[in-house]
Amino acid sequence: xxxxxxxxxxxxxxxxGGLAITAAAVIAQTQERVIKVVAKKFDFTPGEIRLKKxxxxxxxxxxxxxxxxxxxxxxxxxADILPGTTARIRFTPDKVGQFPFHCDIFCxxxxxxxxxxxxxx
Numbered sequence: 001x002x003x004x005x006x007x008x009x010x011x012x013x014x015x016x017g018g019l020a021i022t023a024a025a026v027i028a029q030t031q032e033r034v035i036k037v038v039a040k041k042f043d044f045t046p047g048e049i050r051l052k053k054x055x056x057x058x059x060x061x062x063x064x065x066x067x068x069x070x071x072x073x074x075x076x077x078x079a080d081i082l083p084g085t086t087a088r089i090r091f092t093p094d095k096v097g098q099f100p101f102h103c104d105i106f107c108x109x110x111x112x113x114x115x116x117x118x119x120x121x
Contacts, residue, residue: 032055033051034058034060035057035059037059037061038061038062038063039062039063039068039070039103041065041066041107041110042103042107042108042111042113042114043114044114044116047115048116048118049101049116049118050120051120052093052120053094053096053121054093055092055093056092057091057092057093058088058089058090060086061079061081061086062085062087063081066107067082068080068103068105068107068114069081069105070089071101071102071104072099072100075099076091077089077091077101080105093118093120095120097119098117099119099120100116100117101118103115
């Protein structure tokens with residue numbers, strides 16, 4: 001009887017340890033990244049944003065000069081970026097590939113070249 005009790009305790013402890021390891025792995029995989037993006041005539045910095053599929057991300061968007069827009073159509077993401085404020089966009093990329101983003105509020109001559117790429121692996 002004592003051996004059976006010890007065996008059950010040992011199995012219960014091993015199961016709990018396995019759950020803790022699994023939970024830690026899931027939390028690590030879904031931990032949200034925060035990426036700061038600065039918009040200025042006629043540039044986004046960074047112009048290339050690398051993300052992992054299914055990892056939540058928050059883009060913190062600021063502008064140094066005039067009202068800008070940020071559009072990432074492949075993920076249904078867009079925001080107005082106002083001087084003196086931070087626009088936050090939270091999303092989870094659910095597909096792999098290269099996806100263009102752009103300024104969608106006219107900000108002067110050169111506006112059409114204000115683009116960048118999100119790369120999801």
